[in-house]
Each structure stands twice: as C-alpha cells, then as structure tokens.
Amino acid sequence: MININKLCKSFDNRKILENISFSVVKGECVFILGKSGVGKSVLLKNIVGLVLPDSGTITVGEIKVDAQRPEELSLIRQRCGLVFQFPALLDSVTVFENICFGLRARGLLTSQVEIAARVKEKLKLVGLSEVVLDQMPTELSFGTQKRVSIARTLAVEPEYLLFDEPTTGMDPIATAGLNQLIKNLTVKLGVTSIVVSHDIKSALAVGTRIILLEDGGIVFDGKPGEFKSSSITLAQEFQMGFGYHA
C-alpha cells in the first residue's frame, strides 16, 4: 500500500502540491489526471524520493520515504518501478545492457542465460523484437525507446509500477498495447500501478480509480464510472476535450 498524507511541495515559492492525501491499495490501477504543470510528475517523483516533500509523509508498504535514510530509500526504489516521461535510456550502452542494468545492479539474476531470457521476455511483453537488443538507444525511434524503457522497468519485476505519461510519443497501436499491458499486470499479476496521464481514454479503459488534480489539490477521487458522471468542471472539460462527454 502507498500512503500519502498531507503532502506539500513548492518550487521557488510557487506552491505545486498542497495537502495531498490519498492511499493506493494493492492491485489498484490509479490514473492521476490534471492539466500540464499541475504537479502530477512531481507527485510521482515524491513517492520514490527523487523529489522530496516540503511537508507531509509518504509511506510505501511500511517504509517511510526519508532522504536521511538512504538504505530505506533504496528499498523503496527496489519495490517501485518508475517509467519516465522521456525514455531516459543510458545512451552509452546497448538496449540489452539498458534492460538488464537493474538486474545486474541489484544482483537479482546472476546467470547470463537467465538474464538474457528475462530481457527477451520483457521485450516481447512491450511488443518489440530481439532485433533491437544490440542497437544503441539513439538508433531507435522515440516510441521504441519508450517501450525499451518500459521493458527496463518491468525487468526488475517491481511490486508497484509508476508511469509518467507512458503513452506520450507512441502510436495508437502501441498505446492500445501498453494499455492492455497495464491492465494485464493489474488484473493477472496484481501489480499496483499509478499512471500519470492526460489520456482520458486510457484512464477510463484501464484505470480502476481516477484522481484529478487542480491548483495543487485533489478535486476528484473515484471510480471511472463516477468520473464520467461527475459535475466537476475540469472533469467535464477533460471528457469534452477527448469527445467522451455523454
């Protein structure tokens, strides 16, 4: 379970997040929606300690996110996988090296055969062929890089998956594939996911819960069905913007 309690975060005296509180229980797939710059990505980075809150607490499982305890922060990062908005692949090593980086660093698998099998399995899961394994990230398109970055995150088989705008830059077929993947991970494997997105279509199709952020706070927190019938202006604007309003 991820628990966020009264989280506040400012940058240069500009309040981004103010008193954000919510919990995500095991097996949930929570979509966090909101306009650009509302602090969705900042919220995700707070959960894994890449950005530290000004006040408030975050706990992942029973571990509190605390910069003063690097060992515990490391444990949280082992339990959470974060797919970044941009692929963030290490451009000095091949796709294969990128995907198995976490496996080697954490000593999860030691046999080369097992590592290769895991890399190929995750690559297949994101719809890529083994042809890309020996290529450098810069030789790939943005969409392919993004899928490699998802495979890298999945390779270490985290308990919690955090996606920062996962479908940005992906074609509709790849987007549908990724939505299906997130759904499968949630339903079949019980992985807990938090997805930051603008994509209302994906949120309604895949999410088990939607949180809507506006002006640093939560203005909606409920099931996709409730979101569809919500009277909140921003919720209606989101649906109208994507032609989803009833």
Added chain:
Amino acid sequence: MIMTWLGRALILKVGEFLATFFLWISTVLSMIKQLLKLKFRARETLLQMYLLGVQSVLIMVVAMGFVGLMLIIELAFHMNLVLKHDSLVPAFSALLMVRELGPVITCLLLTSRIGAGIAAEIGSMKISEQLDALKMLSIDPIDYLVVPRWIGSVFAAVTLTVISLAIAIWGGAFLAAQKLGTSPGEYFNTVFFFVKFPDLAHCIVKSAVFGSLIPIVAAYQGFNCGSDSAAVGEAATQAVVRTSLYIIIADFLLTYLFYAI
C-alpha cells in the same frame, strides 16, 4: 543593499565550494568502497583512462614541446641580460618545468579538453532524466559516472605530466644545442645536478591533485546544471573556469606546503 547582495553572493560561493569539496570526499570514499568490495568497474575505468589520457597525448606533446622551447628562449634572454651568461639556463628551465609549469600547464590543458565534456555529459544526462533512472535502478550516479572518470583523470594527469616533462626537456635540449651551443650531454648533466627526487615527487603529487579536481568540479557542475540546453553549455563553461581557478589556488597551496616542509 550592496552589502546584502555581496553577503548573499559570498554565501553562495562558499556553499558551492563546500559542496564541491564534499563531492570530492564522497567520490574518494565511493572509490575506496568499490575497491574494498572488489566491485570495481574495471571496463569503464579503462575506457575512461583511454578517453581522457591516451587521446590527450598528442595535444600535450605539441603544447609542452613549444613550452619547453619558449622557456629556453626566455631564460637565455633574461640570464644574458642580468647575469651576462647562460650556463644555468638548462637547470632553471628544467626546475621550473618540473616544479611548476609541467603539472600546471598539463592539467590546465587537460581541463579544457575533458572538463567541459564531463560537465556537458552529466548535465545532459540530468536533463534527460538518465540520472534519476540510474537512481531508480539502485545505481549510485557517483559510483557509476564520477569514480571511473576520477581514476581516469588522475591517471591521465600524472602520466601526461611525465610525458610532457620529457618532451619539454628534450625540446629544451634541442634548442639549447642550437641557440646556446650547449651539448645535450652538458645540458642533461646540469639538469640532473639541480633537479632532485623530491622535485619529481612534488610534480607527481601536484599533477595527481590537479587531475583529481578536474572530474569532481566538472561533475558538480553537471549534477547541478539547470533544465535547458543553454544550462548544459553554461555548466561546461563553468566547469573549465572553476577547475582552472581551483588548480591555480591548489598550486599555490601545494607549493607553499612543499617549501614549508
């Protein structure tokens, strides 16, 4: 108003200096930790030794060769002017080269060749979230990025200084033979009479310290660069400027220390 501004600026500069110093300490500690755990990134370290050291040899040889020639001309002119003879030119030029110019000029050249590159590389990794990705994969960016470059830079600084000294002194011997009529045998006899082992030890220590400063200051600038491409350029520039400044300050402190002991 001006005092407040000056005070703030001073605090920022002192803060940055201390942060760089702590990064230096943590890099050294990380390196010791890696050595003790035998989890040494040997391949990456060897690659950095090649990139930072071997690929810098040519520019160092050319630059230091000319420095050696210039020094003979300058010293011969001034000694003839003041002392009316130039028999001590080989000794003074070699001493000056070993104790000061060799390590300082070599490391300043090395700074301009590798410092900006390290800062720009780490800065662009920060912008593209690669540093955050490393942290998420339980990899310490200092272990992964700074330590191999640090070892590579120290290795490059020391070896390039030794090579540069050899080239500069040989260049000096050639010019001294041509211009002053000093035979190579006479030249090297004078050099070895004046240049002693402690001078060479000072030279090695200085170059190792300067070489260790280059990747630390550059990495600090990279880790703390802003979030746009202009900021990466600024980080690269600042890396060269600040490293050069720190090398000159460190040179003064080490020279003072060596003469004191």
